[in-house]
Amino acid sequence: MIFFTALSDVLMYIAFSYIIGSVVLGFVPKTHKPAMQESKIMRLLSVAGIALFSLAPVIELTVFLNNGESWFSTFFHILIDYRVGNGWVLTLLFCVLLGLTVHYDGSVHMRAYYTGILVLIVGFFSHVSTLNLWGGFISHSLHFLAMSLWIGVLLHVAWFARDGSNWRRFISWFTPFALVCVAMLIISGIFIMLFFVEPADYVKSWVLPYGQLLLLKHLVIIPVLAAAWINGFLNRKGSYERAWLKVEFLLILLVFVFTAFMSKQAPPHDINNTFRSEGPAPLIELLKGPQFIPIDGAWSVSMNGILLMVIGIMCLAMMVLGYKKQLPLWLSFIFGLIFVGAAYAGLMLNIAF
Incomplete structure (x- = not known):
């Protein structure tokens, strides 16, 4: 079960990175980024991936707590009465709203809004926030956001750029952007580590x-x-x-x-x-x-x-x-x-x- 939930986490990180990278590049003028292979299907799959892969801890707890009763009864009991279940319900709700925004070509500002709320949900329902609510929530949210910002843009440019057009202009803003993200990652990572x-x-x-x-x-x-x-x-x-x-x-x-x-x-x-x-x-x-x-x-x-x-x-x-x-x-x-x-x-x- 550990392998299943860990693999789900890795895939969820990638899904978050893709959608956040898409949002960031949506704010960047075309003159300051390479020509990209835009794909609504990939965005929708990433949103669906966030909802699906974040379900793994709920499934793990359902298997652990099920004592011969109906599996669905235990599952819905966890969604209602357990923190991990509440977190997934909120995640699913905002994934639906984000998915509808992507499907109907909503503005990048709306995609950024819903994606930002999803990041906050991850931070609020993280393990570290159970040890220190506000300290854990803020540090984990910043850590997760910085990771997704840096890696999200990198993911798009490394795998979905059509060519190297506007490369120098892209590097001129992405290098300091990545440095800020790395600094945020290191500082917030130290704070998180100190909780454990x-x-x-x-x-x-x-x-x-x-x-x-x-x-x-x-x-x-x-x-x-x-x-x-x-x-x-x-x-x-x-x-x-x-x-x-x-x-x-x-x-x-x-x-x-x-x-x-x-x-x-x-x-x-x-x-x-x-x-x-x-x-x-x-x-x-x-x-x-x-x-x-x-x-x-x-x-x-x-x-x-x-x-x-x-x-x-x-x-x-x-x-x-x-x-x-x-x-x-x-x-x-x-x-x-x-x-x-x-x-x-x-x-x-x-x-x-």
């Missing part, structure tokens, strides 16, 4: 599935930013580098995957108690051997760990160098993945739990 993991427990949390996925997410962000730097700054000629935009987007998909699976794990509010109930992360015992309470999480530098981290840094450098030397794109993408694997293994070997 104390700063002193960040390294200790790596012994748990949640902490491992959080670490992998943070490591993948590094090659994502490297690819964004290549697209925004190293491409000084202003040429249309569509393939590199796709590399950036594919790396972001990995962030989506780690985020989705991380949200299904028990947060490490108390490392030792969570370890008792959840056990260690799958790879911990392979890399570090059996683990026991209390969890320490102290640095213990090893030669193998240092060498792996050096290899990771070299691979990250090769990813950037691959752009300058015009190496095959798949090779630079692989270098980015090797960086994540080598840096992860190096960090694990340099920690004593």
Whole structure:
């Protein structure tokens, strides 16, 4: 069931990104963006995808709570009496309104209004808002919005642009736009993380599935930013580098995957108690051997760990160098993945739990 709900989350992120990217580009003059393959069907499918894929937690809870009664009876009981069900009902309502607006060619302002409300619904009914209503609501809404704004525009330009027309004008506004979104993502992401993991427990949390996925997410962000730097700054000629935009987007998909699976794990509010109930992360015992309470999480530098981290840094450098030397794109993408694997293994070997 975890795989089902996590995959649904990834697809929902993509659906949100597509519709929000469409809204943003709807406000941009044609002279400041590439010629796009506009598709009403894709917009409608994205809206339907938001409604469909956001239903996964309701289905998961229905399966969990059903005790032999009618499945539909349990389902409607959750929609009425549970927070996750209330959230989906509101999501469905505004997806219908947004879908009608798209179908009847409503203004981009109306699409922005309904999409913005959907983002707020995601923030209000998020897990973090159950811990701190307003702090969690605001931080999660800003985090989700910044992610969807940046990745939504990137998704459209990387996969649905017809050519590289107006490329320099597009880059002139998209680069600062993306920088603001990344800054919002980092700041709001730190606030969200602090609701789940104390700063002193960040390294200790790596012994748990949640902490491992959080670490992998943070490591993948590094090659994502490297690819964004290549697209925004190293491409000084202003040429249309569509393939590199796709590399950036594919790396972001990995962030989506780690985020989705991380949200299904028990947060490490108390490392030792969570370890008792959840056990260690799958790879911990392979890399570090059996683990026991209390969890320490102290640095213990090893030669193998240092060498792996050096290899990771070299691979990250090769990813950037691959752009300058015009190496095959798949090779630079692989270098980015090797960086994540080598840096992860190096960090694990340099920690004593």
